[in-house]
Amino acid sequence: MEISEKVAYLKGLAEGLKLDEETKEGKLIAGIIDVLDAMAEEFADVESEIVDLEDGLDAVSEDLSDVEETLYFALDDDDEDDDEDDDDDELFVTTCPCCEEEVVFDEDVLADGEVVCPNCGERLEFDLSDLANATNKDEE
Ligand SMILES: [Zn+2]
Structure with a gap:
């Protein structure tokens, strides 16, 4: 279960209990649920930012692979020539x-x-x- 879903469940529970927010305990519990709600939203934002970052990183990684292939292909070519000159x-x-x-x-x-x-x-x-x-x- 997602954190936001758990918080929603707690909110529903508090409403079902007809929590009296005028009492000290009621204020405290309502405050805790508010904080949890805010944290759940923050987590959701951070999670989607991480997904975006991973997508961006994948794209960079793929581009880098292309560059490496091109570069190593060129280097391999040179190495083979050198080996032939040196050894064969x-x-x-x-x-x-x-x-x-x-x-x-x-x-x-x-x-x-x-x-x-x-x-x-x-x-x-x-x-x-x-x-x-x-x-x-x-x-x-
Ligand atoms: Zn001769």
Whole structure:
């Protein structure tokens, strides 16, 4: 039962008792019921304000979700690109002994054990220690 309904019930009860408001007790009880009535009204107002606030908050929350989706989608895109650069495509650089062109290749090519120079088509074969030397030379 709502508070306002309980207060209405008390009001009805007081009227049924034919409460004499001229007596001290009657004044007190009538005063208490008035205060309860006022409080019930205040509660009803506060409750409807909270409902309005919740509706407003839901709307803001939904808008925020849209913003987050858009933002995270954009960020995820960037992250994926970064991950690929960092982890999957580690690049090595060496110099072709035939045409002395700089040859760039990744781990996948290295696993095959040979690199074909894109400039002259020379097959460059080496083991990992040769590769390390070539890379170091290039950095110096
Ligand atoms: Zn070459």
